Amino acid sequence: MRNNYWQLLFSPDSVALVGASNTAGSWGFGIMQHLLAPAQRNVYPVNPTVSEVCGKAAYDSVLDIPNPVDLAIIAVPASQVAGVLGECTQKGVKAAVIISGGFAETGEAGRKLEAELVKIAWQNGTRFIGPNSMGHADTASKLSTLAWTGKIAPGPVALISQSGNYGHRIIHNGMSSGIGFSKFISTGNEADLHFEDYLEYLAQDENTRIITGYIEGLREGRRFFQLARETTPGKPIVVIKAGRTEESARAIKSHTGALAGSEAAYAAAFKQAGVIRVDDDDELCDVVLALLNQPLPRSNRVGILTIGGGLGVVAAEACEREGLKIAPLATSTMEKLDTCLPPRWSHGNPVDMVGISMAENPAAFSSLWALIEDENIDAILLQAPVGLDADRLSRMFDNEEIKSFQEMERRNLGLLRQQVEEHEKPVLLVKPALEFATDMEILSSFRSEGIPVYPSPRRAARVLHHLTRYKRYLETAEK
Amino acid sequence: MRNNYWQLLFSPDSVALVGASNTAGSWGFGIMQHLLAPAQRNVYPVNPTVSEVCGKAAYDSVLDIPNPVDLAIIAVPASQVAGVLGECTQKGVKAAVIISGGFAETGEAGRKLEAELVKIAWQNGTRFIGPNSMGHADTASKLSTLAWTGKIAPGPVALISQSGNYGHRIIHNGMSSGIGFSKFISTGNEADLHFEDYLEYLAQDENTRIITGYIEGLREGRRFFQLARETTPGKPIVVIKAGRTEESARAIKSHTGALAGSEAAYAAAFKQAGVIRVDDDDELCDVVLALLNQPLPRSNRVGILTIGGGLGVVAAEACEREGLKIAPLATSTMEKLDTCLPPRWSHGNPVDMVGISMAENPAAFSSLWALIEDENIDAILLQAPVGLDADRLSRMFDNEEIKSFQEMERRNLGLLRQQVEEHEKPVLLVKPALEFATDMEILSSFRSEGIPVYPSPRRAARVLHHLTRYKRYLETAEK
Numbered sequence: 001m002r003n004n005y006w007q008l009l010f011s012p013d014s015v016a017l018v019g020a021s022n023t024a025g026s027w028g029f030g031i032m033q034h035l036l037a038p039a040q041r042n043v044y045p046v047n048p049t050v051s052e053v054c055g056k057a058a059y060d061s062v063l064d065i066p067n068p069v070d071l072a073i074i075a076v077p078a079s080q081v082a083g084v085l086g087e088c089t090q091k092g093v094k095a096a097v098i099i100s101g102g103f104a105e106t107g108e109a110g111r112k113l114e115a116e117l118v119k120i121a122w123q124n125g126t127r128f129i130g131p132n133s134m135g136h137a138d139t140a141s142k143l144s145t146l147a148w149t150g151k152i153a154p155g156p157v158a159l160i161s162q163s164g165n166y167g168h169r170i171i172h173n174g175m176s177s178g179i180g181f182s183k184f185i186s187t188g189n190e191a192d193l194h195f196e197d198y199l200e201y202l203a204q205d206e207n208t209r210i211i212t213g214y215i216e217g218l219r220e221g222r223r224f225f226q227l228a229r230e231t232t233p234g235k236p237i238v239v240i241k242a243g244r245t246e247e248s249a250r251a252i253k254s255h256t257g258a259l260a261g262s263e264a265a266y267a268a269a270f271k272q273a274g275v276i277r278v279d280d281d282d283e284l285c286d287v288v289l290a291l292l293n294q295p296l297p298r299s300n301r302v303g304i305l306t307i308g309g310g311l312g313v314v315a316a317e318a319c320e321r322e323g324l325k326i327a328p329l330a331t332s333t334m335e336k337l338d339t340c341l342p343p344r345w346s347h348g349n350p351v352d353m354v355g356i357s358m359a360e361n362p363a364a365f366s367s368l369w370a371l372i373e374d375e376n377i378d379a380i381l382l383q384a385p386v387g388l389d390a391d392r393l394s395r396m397f398d399n400e401e402i403k404s405f406q407e408m409e410r411r412n413l414g415l416l417r418q419q420v421e422e423h424e425k426p427v428l429l430v431k432p433a434l435e436f437a438t439d440m441e442i443l444s445s446f447r448s449e450g451i452p453v454y455p456s457p458r459r460a461a462r463v464l465h466h467l468t469r470y471k472r473y474l475e476t477a478e479k
Numbered sequence: 480m481r482n483n484y485w486q487l488l489f490s491p492d493s494v495a496l497v498g499a500s501n502t503a504g505s506w507g508f509g510i511m512q513h514l515l516a517p518a519q520r521n522v523y524p525v526n527p528t529v530s531e532v533c534g535k536a537a538y539d540s541v542l543d544i545p546n547p548v549d550l551a552i553i554a555v556p557a558s559q560v561a562g563v564l565g566e567c568t569q570k571g572v573k574a575a576v577i578i579s580g581g582f583a584e585t586g587e588a589g590r591k592l593e594a595e596l597v598k599i600a601w602q603n604g605t606r607f608i609g610p611n612s613m614g615h616a617d618t619a620s621k622l623s624t625l626a627w628t629g630k631i632a633p634g635p636v637a638l639i640s641q642s643g644n645y646g647h648r649i650i651h652n653g654m655s656s657g658i659g660f661s662k663f664i665s666t667g668n669e670a671d672l673h674f675e676d677y678l679e680y681l682a683q684d685e686n687t688r689i690i691t692g693y694i695e696g697l698r699e700g701r702r703f704f705q706l707a708r709e710t711t712p713g714k715p716i717v718v719i720k721a722g723r724t725e726e727s728a729r730a731i732k733s734h735t736g737a738l739a740g741s742e743a744a745y746a747a748a749f750k751q752a753g754v755i756r757v758d759d760d761d762e763l764c765d766v767v768l769a770l771l772n773q774p775l776p777r778s779n780r781v782g783i784l785t786i787g788g789g790l791g792v793v794a795a796e797a798c799e800r801e802g803l804k805i806a807p808l809a810t811s812t813m814e815k816l817d818t819c820l821p822p823r824w825s826h827g828n829p830v831d832m833v834g835i836s837m838a839e840n841p842a843a844f845s846s847l848w849a850l851i852e853d854e855n856i857d858a859i860l861l862q863a864p865v866g867l868d869a870d871r872l873s874r875m876f877d878n879e880e881i882k883s884f885q886e887m888e889r890r891n892l893g894l895l896r897q898q899v900e901e902h903e904k905p906v907l908l909v910k911p912a913l914e915f916a917t918d919m920e921i922l923s924s925f926r927s928e929g930i931p932v933y934p935s936p937r938r939a940a941r942v943l944h945h946l947t948r949y950k951r952y953l954e955t956a957e958k
Contacts, residue, residue, distance in 0.1 A: 101833075105788075106823060163789020172912035214789060242792045245799035247828075254825050255788025280793060282935055309734025310642020310693060313721045314759060320724035344585060346733050349726075354580075433651035456761055 005127040006201050008095035010183060011141035012070030013041055016062050016093070018084050019075035019100075020045030020053040027075045027099055029054075030147030031135065035073075037151075038142035042067065062091045071095045073135070073145050078102030081131065082116050089124035096121070097145050098130035104189050105132055105255065114191045121192055133188030134164025139181055140207050146186075155180015156209035157288055160198045162187050162216045163255070166240075170214065170281045177285050178447060179292070182207040196220045196227060203231040210291055212284055213239040216252040217261055225269045232274035233477055236291050236470065238284055239277055241266055274473040276466050283462060286454060290463045293450035294426035296471040297379035301327035302464060303371040304350035305364075306383040312350030315383050315430065315457035322465035326350070327376040336370040349377075353384065365412040372419045372427070379464050383430040383457060410445075417449045426467060428460045429453045484606040485680050487574035489662060490620035491549030492520055495541050495572070497563050498554035498579075499524030499532040506554045506578055508533075509626030510614065514552075516630075517621035521546065541570045550574045552614070552624045557581030560610065561595050568603035575600070576624050577609035583668050584611055584734065593670045600671055612667030613643025618660055619686050625665075634659015635688035636767055639677045641666050641695045642734070645719075649693065649760045656764050657926060658771070661686040675699045675706060682710040689770055691763055692718040695731040696740055704748045711753035712956055715770050715949065717763055718756055720745055753952040755945050762941060765933060769942045772929035773905035775950040776858035780806035781943060782850040783829035784843075785862040791829030794862050794909065794936035801944035805829070806855040815849040828856075832863065844891040851898045851906070858943050862909040862936060889924075896928045905946060907939045908932045 015035055021028030028047070032054050035043045044067075045053035048060040059065050062072060062084070072088045074081055074096060081100050088096055103114035114131060121128055129136055135145035139154035148168065153175045161167030164186035171181060182205065185198050195218055202208050211231070218224050228237055243249040244263050270277045278284045302324045306312040316326050329337075329349050337345060340363040346352035351371065353364060364384055371380050397405065420427050429451050431443065443453055454460040494514055500507030507526070511533050514522045523546075524532035527539040538544050541551060541563070551567045553560055553575060560579050567575055582593035593610060600607055608615055614624035618633035627647065632654045640646030643665035650660060661684065664677050674697055681687045690710070697703050707716055722728040723742050749756045757763045781803045785791040795805050808816075808828050816824060819842040825831035830850065832843060843863060850859050876884065899906050908930050910922065922932055933939040 101823065161789070163787060163792070165785075165787020166789030166793065168787075169790065169912040216789070216792060240793070242789070242796055245796050247799055247805035248792050248796035250827075251788070251792045251795045251805075251825075251829050254827055255792060255831065280797070280935055280937055282937075308642060308644025308647075309730070310640070310645030310695070310721070311648065313642070313695060313727050313730045313734060314645065314719070316730045317721055317724050317727035318759070320726055326726035326730075344580065346730075348729075348733055350730050352734065433648040456759055458759055458761075 005095045008070045009097075009127070009129065009136070010138040010143065012095070012143065014044065014067060014069050015041060015071045015073065015143075015145075016044040016046055016059075016065060016069045016088075017073045017075065018046040018062060018088075019073075020047050020058060022050060022053055027147045031073060031075060031099070031145055034135075034144040034146055037144070040142060044069065062087050062093065065091070069093050071097070073097045073099065075099040078110070078113060078131075082113065082120060085117055085120050085126075085128075089120060089126050094126050096126060096128040097133055097135060098128055098188070098191075099133055099135060099145075099147075100130075101132040103131045103191070114189060118191050128192045129185060130188035131191060134167065134186035136183070136185040137181075138183050146184075152184060153180040155182065156207065156292065157181050157212060158183045158202045158205065158208040158210070159212045159214075160185050160187060160195055160202070161214040162190075162195065163214055164188075166214045166281070170212070170284060173281045174285045174288065177289055179285060179288055190219060194219045196223045199224065199227050199231070199237075203227060203235060209235060210288055211235055211237045212288060213237070215239055215241045216243060216255065221261070221265070221269070225273045228270075228273035228275050232470075233474060237273075237275045238287050238291070239270070239275055240280060240284060241270070241277060274470065274477060276470055278466070282459070286452075286459050286463050287466045289452040290426060290428065290467060293452055294420065294428070294467075295424040296467050296474070297426055297464065298424065298471065299378045300464070300468040301325045301376055301378045302461075303327060303329075303374060303377040303380045304383065305353065305367055305371055305380065306350050307353050309346070309352050311383045311457075312346070312352050315381055315461070316350050318457040318461040319381065319464070322461040324379075324461060324464055324468065327374075327378075330374045330376050333370050333374040333376075337367055340366040340370070362408065362412070365415075368416070368427075369419060372423050372425055377425065379425055379467070380427045381430065381457065381460050381464070382427060382451075384432065409442075413445055413449045416451065420450075426464070427451055428463060430457050430460050431455050484574045487549045488576075488606070488608065488615070489617040489622065491574070491622065493523065493546060493548050494520060494550045494552065494622075494624075495523040495525055495538075495544060495548045495567075496532075496552045496554065497525040497541060497567075498552075499526050499537065501529060501532055506626045510552060510554060510578070510624055513614075513616075513623035513625055516623070519621060523548065541566050541572065544570070548572045550576070552576045552578065554578040557589070557592060557610075561592065561599060564596055564599050564605075564607075568599060568605050573605050575605060575607040576612055576614060577607055577667070577670075578612055578614060578624075578626075579609075580611040582610045583670070593668060597670050607671045608664060609667035610670060613646065613665035615662070615664040616660075617662050625663075631663060632659040634661065635686065635771065636660050636691060637662045637681045637684065637687040637689070638691045638693075639664050639666060639674055639681070640693040641669075641674065642693055643667075645693045645760070649691070649763060652760045653764045653767065656768055658764060658767055669698060673698045675702045678703065678706050678710070678716075682706060682714060688714060689767055690714055690716045691767060692716070694718055694720045695722060695734065700740070700744075700748070704752045707749075707752035707754050711949075712953060716752075716754045717766050717770070718749070718754055719759060719763060720749070720756060753949065753956060755949055757945070761938070765931075765938050765942050766945045768931040769905060769907065769946060772931055773899065773907070773946075774903040775946050775953070776905055776943065777903065777950065778857045779943070779947040780804045780855055780857045781940075782806060782808075782853060782856040782859045783862065784832065784846055784850055784859060785829050786832050788825070788831050790862045790936075791825070791831050794860055794940070795829050797936040797940040798860065798943070801940040803858075803940060803943055803947065806853075806857075809853045809855050812849050812853040812855075816846055819845040819849070841887065841891070844894075847895070847906075848898060851902050851904055856904065858904055858946070859906045860909065860936065860939050860943070861906060861930075863911065888921075892924055892928045895930065899929070905943070906930055907942060909936050909939050910934050
């Protein structure tokens with residue numbers, strides 16, 4: 001048996017589920033399904049009222065399990081948890097996840113019960129997640145102690161969440177944007193392990209490139225900021241910190257018993273530690289998508305490439321409201337654009353190509369190269385239709401022509417990836433009004449070249465705001 | 480031939496397209512496709528270089544058309560437009576749409592050319608849309624002079640847009656949320672007909688219940704606000720007014736030659752006229768969806784129903800940031816919720832049902848009725864999973880049970896519609912993290928009962944902000 005509790009928590013060889021159940025719809029059933037899915041570790045259901053759970057022999061107590069147990073998952077009524085935890089420590093279990101609720105979040109009696117758990121664990125050198133946790137997951141070791149969330153796509157993003165449901169929301173939102181996760185922890189009441197412990201661990205975790213979090217209140221604020229300051233130069237930290245308003249702070253207290261704390265203190269500290277703070281799960285996923293795929297912009301000067309004047313106007317406004325600059329174009333860029341765009345182009349930034357479509361005309365890609373090469377520009381917001389009207393194409397071109405057109409597009413998309421890397425300038429795409437199935441295909445070909453696609457200029461501009469501030473923080477931190 | 484130019488513009492019996500073309504991908508081809516689609520009016524292509532266009536005999540000039548022409552669409556190079564318009568007036572055409580660009584938006588020479596068009600039209604009593612318009616559409620008369628936008632779903636929302644492309648974006652965004660349109664006008668340079676003219680017409684239009692707009696700069700500000708003040712008590716007006724920042728104002732000038740005008744003056748005037756002003760096409764569609772389907776809330780006190788503490792926290796924060804109040808629950812509501820929810824429920828607003836799912840448990844609907852009946856609450860934000868895990872359901876219930884469950888849900892959804900109307904309290908649903916195909920089905924069953932579904936609490940809260948302010952305006956205006 002191994003004794004590093006992180007390894008036992010995230011990559012156990014054997015797991016006992018106390019409160020395992022055959023009742024579909026129950027936690028003890030849902031968790032069992034997730035535990036059994038990978039079939040690569042020993043899973044011991046514990047339930048004194050049945051002889052087997054989901055085809056596995058059930059034990060009356062963890063003490064009856066004949067083999068060592070790395071990790072215990074406890075999903076029994078609150079009143080039984082202390083007893084079960086005591087048996088676990090007796091069995092030599094050094095890591096646990098306490099799913100059961102009904103502790104500090106419910107008031108004074110629950111707080112006492114919770115203190116009892118901590119005492120039992122600490123006396124025996126056992127560490128635990130929860131109570132009142134929705135479980136945790138590690139996609140590399142294929143462990144999931146969750147009951148509901150389903151299969152999580154693997155990837156380099158870790159999530160520490162002080163709300164199980166909100167974590168669930170972030171994970172599903174992320175997966176639908178193509179984001180994969182390394183580890184997920186629903187921290188619950190944090191009676192033993194704190195948000196800060198998970199942060200410290202993930203800062204060292206090789207499978208994690210970005211750490212994200214949903215925070216209601218931090219128990220060790222000073223330690224959090226010390227850790228964050230050490231981590232952000234190498235790994236971005238992106239968090240939602242709720243509780244900025246009176247009623248949301250009150251709601252936090254009734255949710256996990258945490259104190260939302262001083263908003264001003266949090267805001268200042270996040271800034272000083274280079275933590276990227278976002279408002280909600282959409283914004284979190286938006287920023288993560290860019291951090292995963294795009295370089296940080298050197299500064300805040302944005303070039304906007306669009307096919308319509310109005311689209312450019314709204315994008316410019318969105319950028320300026322996020323503290324970005326609409327850069328004047330270099331003379332050489334003006335000259336380049338004059339050679340590839342119709343005479344009516346806007347002759348300024350936003351670059352309105354007056355109707356030329358990215359998909360139809362190499363001129364659009366030439367314009368994009370001109371903007372990427374412009375020394376006045378640090379980042380590009382692309383608001384051009386990437387869609388091809390398949391029907392229209394088939395009326396304009398024969399099959400051979402369509403094929404050669406598609407090849408050209410593939411070449412240009414490959415080149416785009418190169419240009420982004422070479423010039424270290426992020427390119428973000430704003431999803432155009434989609435009409436045709438082929439539009440979606442072309443969108444996904446941009447995505448597969450690492451160009452994030454956002455639903456509105458507002459959201460793309462917000463991402464650039466965060467990237468710019470983070471870059472500035474890193475430069476200052478280096479000095 | 481009729482002589483009300485509005486009727487000629489929106490419901491012509493006969494249309495001539497000058498610049499009609501067989502070249503797929505050209506404006507003259509795209510417009511021809513849209514004109515011919517409904518096959519309920521005479522369409523005369525005009526093009527001296529070909530003998531027929533899309534199977535219709537082509538004329539060298541409108542003067543050669545043997546029958547009367549209600550509406551002329553002009554899509555020829557700028558230099559030829561004055562000549563064509565002259566021929567149209569000679570023919571007795573009283574309404575025109577000038578698609579051609581290259582006028583005031585391009586500088587001094589273009590401005591002169593544009594003034595020439597106005598002179599020709601006015602001397603002959605002809606009115607026109609444009610120039611530099613992307614066309615217009617009327618779904619009732621099945622007229623579309625657009626080249627690109629495709630089929631527009633019919634419905635009660637009119638759109639006047641000072642950007643063709645942005646209008647296109649709004650329409651596609653709207654249609655994807657289930658919004659249908661009565662009329663769409665891409666106003667172009669507004670040499671003759673102004674935004675204000677369209678507004679005045681649509682205020683009287685029986686097919687239009689809501690007027691939306693994208694505005695860069697108004698030519699007759701005073702008239703706009705007079706009209707708006709008269710209209711908003713009966714028909715909501717929802718607009719995007721761009722140009723709040725320096726560079727976006729500059730971009731407007733290069734787009735349509737308009738002046739963005741004083742932001743402070745616009746903001747004050749919109750407020751005084753009860754105009755709902757939104758930031759972008761997402762927000763526009765969000766508000767329209769609620770206005771179409773939900774009553775206005777009496778005031779700003781929101782009840783939040785959720786299945787997770789964290790979800791409630793973030794929703795409460797989003798509401799408060801939009802100036803809404805998280806109402807304390809009435810004692811009677813607390814008592815009702817105590818009878819239908821597990822003892823661990825949050826005992827306050829946000830109402831955290833601690834895991835109960837709307838789809839699984841009648842208790843969730845009972846909780847919803849309790850909130851709707853609460854005198855302290857004016858509107859409800861529902862952040863509960865409407866999704867059913869089909870797989871899980873099939874493990875928990877047999878087919879008969881599933882069927883009866885589904886029937887119960889249908890009954891509850893019907894009841895929800897009744898409750899909303901009876902109590903005049905809007906109910907907005909925030910889309911949960913979706914995992915299963917059945918989730919989408921259930922979402923659409925909420926939608927079909929007129930419950931709008933929003934992607935985030937932020938967007939739902941923003942909608943309630945607008946509805947509340949509009950309601951307050953209407954009450955003040957009545958006095």
